[in-house]
């Protein structure tokens with residue numbers, strides 16, 4: 001179980017540009033941090049580096065006592081703004097695939113449909129979903145396969161007011177259960193969160 005995240009002096013380069021350097025942040029269980037910064041400052045790149053999908057030019061990421069490879073394989077979820085969904089599957093097929101892949105049960109996937117309010121979309125192809133519905137499907141894996149660290153890239157952006165409220169409650173519950181949330185946002189998170197600016 002990951003109970004801490006420490007990012008130390010991280011630098012990220014894309015092409016020949018240094019997006020940011022010497023970025024440091026520490027978090028512990030129960031905390032949320034809102035990553036802010038102008039478009040292109042490197043928020044998405046930072047989340048991908050924490051998830052191990054992008055190699056930083058310098059610095060390190062530690063997950064408390066848990067070894068990085070194990071933490072990344074089983075201790076975190078990254079929900080990006082491209083959502084990572086296969087558009088030809090139905091909602092239920094895609095959620096089952098994502099849930100099994102990340103270690104959740106079929107029963108938990110069924111419960112996640114309810115939690116994210118997408119039961120009636122179950123048999124629809126992912127390509128037919130609206131942006132907000134698609135995001136809710138992407139977020140469903142957070143509850144279908146519980147993992148302590150949520151890395152969220154503009155999670156609320158396509159959600160309407162009611163769905164933002166519902167997802168706010170889910171985030172609160174995750175934190176209350178000892179989870180951590182690191183979220184790239186342009187609007188404030190609907191819960192108490194520290195701020196950290198990228199590329200300032």
Ligand SMILES: Nc1ncnc2c1ncn2[C@@H]1O[C@H](COP(=O)(O)OP(=O)(O)OP(=O)(O)O)[C@@H](O)[C@H]1O
Pocket residue numbers: 014015019037038039040041042043044045046184
């Ligand atoms: N593979 C790549 N090669 C070169 N540059 C890249 C590559 N991927 C991303 N970039 C650039 O890196 C910069 C940072 O992108 P990133 O998506 O991390 O920013 P962001 O802070 O999340 O932005 P936004 O607020 O617009 O979502 C951008 O200028 C982007 O064009």
